[in-house]
Amino acid sequence: MVTIFEFLGEDPIENVITCMNYRADKCVFFGYRAEITKQKKSLDHFLKKYCKTGQVIFVEVPHDDLKSTLFIMRRAIETEKGQRIFFDLTGGEDLPLVAFGMLAKEYDAPVHSYNVEDDRLLDFSSDRPTGISHLDREQSVKLDLDRFIELRGGIINYSLHKGLKDLDDPEYDSDIRKLWEVTCRHDGFWTSFSAFLRENMIPEKDYLVERKEETVLEALNKDNSELKTQYRLDVMLQDLADIGVITEYSRNNGKYHFRFKNENIKQCLWDGGSILELHTYQVEKERSDDCMMGVHLDWDGILSKSIGTDVYNEIDVLCLNGNVPSFISCKNGRMSGSTTLHALYELNIVAQRFGGKYAKKILVTTQPVGDVYLKRAAEMGIEVR
Numbered sequence: 001m002v003t004i005f006e007f008l009g010e011d012p013i014e015n016v017i018t019c020m021n022y023r024a025d026k027c028v029f030f031g032y033r034a035e036i037t038k039q040k041k042s043l044d045h046f047l048k049k050y051c052k053t054g055q056v057i058f059v060e061v062p063h064d065d066l067k068s069t070l071f072i073m074r075r076a077i078e079t080e081k082g083q084r085i086f087f088d089l090t091g092g093e094d095l096p097l098v099a100f101g102m103l104a105k106e107y108d109a110p111v112h113s114y115n116v117e118d119d120r121l122l123d124f125s126s127d128r129p130t131g132i133s134h135l136d137r138e139q140s141v142k143l144d145l146d147r148f149i150e151l152r153g154g155i156i157n158y159s160l161h162k163g164l165k166d167l168d169d170p171e172y173d174s175d176i177r178k179l180w181e182v183t184c185r186h187d188g189f190w191t192s193f194s195a196f197l198r199e200n201m202i203p204e205k206d207y208l209v210e211r212k213e214e215t216v217l218e219a220l221n222k223d224n225s226e227l228k229t230q231y232r233l234d235v236m237l238q239d240l241a242d243i244g245v246i247t248e249y250s251r252n253n254g255k256y257h258f259r260f261k262n263e264n265i266k267q268c269l270w271d272g273g274s275i276l277e278l279h280t281y282q283v284e285k286e287r288s289d290d291c292m293m294g295v296h297l298d299w300d301g302i303l304s305k306s307i308g309t310d311v312y313n314e315i316d317v318l319c320l321n322g323n324v325p326s327f328i329s330c331k332n333g334r335m336s337g338s339t340t341l342h343a344l345y346e347l348n349i350v351a352q353r354f355g356g357k358y359a360k361k362i363l364v365t366t367q368p369v370g371d372v373y374l375k376r377a378a379e380m381g382i383e384v385r
Helices: 011-023 033-050 065-078 092-106 145-151 172-184 190-200 212-221 230-242 262-269 274-285 337-354 370-378
Strands: 002-007 024-030 055-060 084-088 111-115 120-121 208-212 246-252 253-258 290-298 312-321 325-330 361-365 380-382
Touching: 002 011, 002 065, 002 092, 002 246, 011 033, 011 092, 011 111, 011 145, 011 262, 024 033, 024 065, 033 055, 033 145, 033 190, 055 065, 065 092, 084 092, 111 212, 145 290, 145 312, 172 230, 172 262, 172 274, 190 212, 190 230, 190 262, 208 212, 212 230, 212 253, 230 253, 262 274, 274 290, 274 312, 290 337, 312 337, 325 337, 337 361, 337 370, 337 380
Parallel strands: 002 024, 002 084, 024 055, 084 111, 325 361, 361 380
Antiparallel strands: 111 120, 208 253, 246 253, 290 312, 312 325
């Protein structure tokens, strides 16, 4: 029988990484009451469901009392006499780690740790046959985004996912790549152009748009955004026609005439920020183990049937590389100071809740961010691209 002893760290990945790589019959966590209350349910579920751990036990230890901590730990270890025991030092705090070191020497127990970021075992007893690297219990439990969020007590709510953010169709994927090039070509005008289409170019049937030129010009004159000239509008519409996301485009006989390619394209063109999200997703998907966009994260892991009762956050792009998640927020167009700060704080909160200390936090923008906000982002550990 194999028993793993470890201190219950604040980051859940540190608490399960050994059992993800080695099958244990029992895992005993020593921890503080608040952390046990916070993680007990999700850790027990994850270890038994995915890691096939037989028993998961939580033992409370006091703060700042080495003598009592040693007594409690020793009593738990004594119950495992005759079994193969291992001490996991991944994560944890100074006092419990000191206690682990003392008890490892007292019981001549093998000690190991994991580098979470590269999933690398540090077997401090590898020179002995009792070291965990010699244990014939290896397994490979890999994380995906669903498992990662589940481990942290949340759940992804797929019912809130928007269809326009699905890129499984190769043709749609290709359209978005072309559309991104057009967006970059008209940087600074795209948000206004998108809003103008949404408000003034509404299709009547089968995605067909027909508008009198005088009506369009009147709307342009009333528009207070950057999109002020008919020339700019015509150039952007022609660029869309050239890549095939609108068809049948013409401006003659005093009329604008074109057809949106399909519903997803129409929604993308109407939603000014979607193209940036879709492009970011395309880039990150190619270099990630798992990647999603428009992800709604439910905080308590229980999806309610009552509308408005769930607490959730939406993250534009969520990726996972090994054990390390990336939380990416995409902001299109010019942002005011308050908008920038709100974006930074919102990203920081959701990454702290669902990502932990190993999470990467990234803000992707199409317009430059002021130096004062770049400094604030750096203080929060947020990369701005």
